[in-house]
Amino acid sequence: MARHSILDSLDDTLRRETLEKARVMQFPPGQILFSAGQHCQGLPLVLGGRVKVQMTGVSGHSIVLYRMDADDICTLSIGCLMTGRAYRAEAVVEEAAEAVMIPRGVFDRLMDQSAGFRLGIMESYGRRLDDLMLLVEEVAFRRMDKRLEEWLLGRAKRGPVVITHQELAVELGTAREVVSRLLKELERRDMVRLSRGRIELTGLIA
Template sequence: MARHSILDRLNDTLRKETLEKARVMQFPPGQILFSAGQHCHGLPLVIGGRVKVQMTGVSGHSIVLYRMEADDICTLSIGCLMTGRAYRAEAVVEEGAEALMIPRGVFDRLMDQSAGFRLGIMESYGRRLDDLMLLVEEVAFRRMDKRLEEWLLSRAARGPVVITHQALAVELGTAREVVSRLLKELERRDMVKLSRGRIEVTGLLR
């Protein structure tokens, strides 16, 4: 069990009850937690690993909306659980994840009886809202070349970035060709070295 979990905010009784009624599940990388059109079967509280949430437009293009990490509750699932609507997005495990699947009854009870849990949930919601607002601004107003450079820099700290142009296009919500061309241009300017499925950042400065 992870440290600093939102579950630590529960008192012993509630925590015990929760751990009894909720299942801890392991998800290998690549596993789909849920996909668009599906209905919600329980509330995932991410304990470890990383899960990306992405959505696909009618055009068939996808974009990564945000990521969930330790201590994040899946706010999308809350919405779907409450209203009975289907998911609009898809959640894919990136780094082998561990999550606690909380049944609705237990969630309601925790919301009712633990101020700490409530606060955790509200914080999670706040982060999501913030992430999405920032994303709207990015997509609507910022230039793709700058966004690409920024994305690369944010991942380049520990060695070469292992990702295909297609996947990178989904990260940025653009087309693969656009990414390929921008990367080629960066390579011409000696800012990156490209090889199949791999980008080495050599000369990008923040």
């Protein structure tokens, strides 16, 4: 059963009609939801799992822009859906995800007939814009060592972080060598223990 808070804002008739025309889809880890240059087929409402959205610049470097998880809306798709432009970023499933795909026609109808749906869409847009503004500030002004430590702390809820230095570099929008060196420095200070594809936080609990 499709559980997404934006669907709760619909009245019964509209919700039933929506669910009739929308498809619930499953995406295994590693699957590409969409990639740069593609055109949008429908609006994904994320029911569960985790998807990262990243873009690759002209330089060939990539950076993770944001993540989507349960109850999120794929904001990028809205713009592509309504204006017909192609995606500029790429979405990669990290944890097996489930999403309802709302076809264009249904989306238009929902926007037309449900104030709650509109609010949900606008809220999602606003949040994304905020996220990106904060990211700009972060990338432009914050020190890489702090950003790295913060990222690790945010990920180390329980157990070691399983990630390669290269992937971590994409998370932060920097080079692999920079990540390697900063991590080695953290290891020297006994903040982390490093092994291949794996970072264990030891002293970094603050």
